[in-house]
Amino acid sequence: TKSLTVFYLKNEEGKKELILDQNNAEDDKDIFKEKLEKSVEDITNKSLFSLEIDKRSFVVVPVFCQCQVHGYLGAEDKTSDNAVEGMKIADQLRFLSELTTISLEKFLLEKVNRDLVINEEQNRIANEIHDGVLQKLFAISCGVFGIKKNAAYLDTKKITDELTAIQESINDAMGDLRSTIYGYSWKKNGVNNFLNDIYKLIDRTKNFHGININFETKGNLELISAEYKKAFYRILSEGIGNAIRHGKASSMSIQLNIYKEDVFLKIHDDGIGFNPDVLKETKKQGLGIRNMKTLTESLNGDLQILSEEGKGTSINIEIPVKLQSHKEEFYESVGCR
Structure with missing residues (x-):
């Protein structure tokens, strides 16, 4: 095309940012942005329109994202004497606008999906920490309380055994925490970890609560x-x-x-x-x-x-x-x- 200046006026949360690709060094970006903003204020509902800025003609199309105007894509048009070339510029801008809309909505959808996945994972971790780790910490707390309460009546061997059991429970709790965060398989190396973990849970409960x-x-x-x-x-x-x-x-x-x-x-x-x-x-x-x-x-x-x-x-x-x-x-x- 014979277009010399191409721009994208980003309109996000009420703030406008100009991306300007120009071959004419005479264009001052700040002045051009100011005049462009004033020109598009009253024509936001049109799918394609023309603007006159400093006696220069521009073809502009809005770029939509989720039913809102995300920005304006425009190109200078010096084809006033050639309607066919002018239509080519308009068609190219429409195509780029639709392509940009698809890309923006895909990006936002992926962001929503990521947020949902993060929330789901946060809920999973919170639930599994409550169901597994906190249960074990509760049992450990009870075990420590029991030793503290009966320390005067326990011999050294009994205290050592109780502390060893508490240490094993702490290691199990840390293992559960790692499994919760990084994922867990119930069967590894031919061992049925599912039953093993149930028996461990039962044994700990028996030891700490009698x-x-x-x-x-x-x-x-x-x-x-x-x-x-x-x-x-x-x-x-x-x-x-x-x-x-x-x-x-x-x-x-x-x-x-x-x-x-x-x-x-x-x-x-x-x-x-x-x-x-x-x-x-x-x-x-x-x-x-x-x-x-x-x-x-x-x-x-x-x-x-x-x-x-x-x-x-x-x-x-x-x-x-x-x-x-x-x-x-x-x-x-x-x-x-």
């Missing part, structure tokens, strides 16, 4: 995916924590049964119990119960809480099985997710 916990599992654990195993572990952590903190339980039984179509998880304690109708009426549920319900519903499952004052509490969970594919099984076996 509670008796009986755990039984039936069925093939490899039929369910890592996502399900992670959810079950978190539900168990919440259920055990609630039974101790709120139920004052001294004994618990946990059953995890895996069938072809459903997985059943039952957590029962002999604690003080409560009236479930009070929770329904007041709609006040602790964070632990809310987390268990959220985790169960995320897997299209059903959670029922049966309790009676003075007769303990039973949590019954039924979740439809999502069979793990051979591909997922292979990825887990090599430590990938």
Whole structure:
């Protein structure tokens, strides 16, 4: 084309910024910007328009992004004596405007997606820290309190054993924190980490709280995916924590049964119990119960809480099985997710 000056007047949050590509050294950018801003003020709704600045003719198109004018793309037109060339400049500007709009909206969409992913990851980390790490820190705190309270009555060996158990729990908590941040696979080097972690959780709880916990599992654990195993572990952590903190339980039984179509998880304690109708009426549920319900519903499952004052509490969970594919099984076996 015979265009000498091309510009983009960016209009973002009420502030205008001029990007000027010119072959004419006589153009002063600040003066040109000032005159250009005054010229476009009253014609923001047009899809294509002409401007006269210092007796020079410009073809200008607005660039839209999310239904707002993001800026103005323009080019000097010295084809007044040639309508065909003038139309070429207008068509090129329209094409560039549409291309810029697509690019801007794609950029904003990617930003929204990134923000959503970040928020989702933040929620995941917060939930897993609460469900795993905080449960262990609570147990560690109780263990330290027990040593402090009974130090005068404990011999050196007993204190050493208790401190060793606390040290192991701290190491486990740090491992859980790393796993939460960097990701986690339930099966590595041929070892079923899912069951190992459950037994560790139960053993720590027994040691620190003196509670008796009986755990039984039936069925093939490899039929369910890592996502399900992670959810079950978190539900168990919440259920055990609630039974101790709120139920004052001294004994618990946990059953995890895996069938072809459903997985059943039952957590029962002999604690003080409560009236479930009070929770329904007041709609006040602790964070632990809310987390268990959220985790169960995320897997299209059903959670029922049966309790009676003075007769303990039973949590019954039924979740439809999502069979793990051979591909997922292979990825887990090599430590990938």
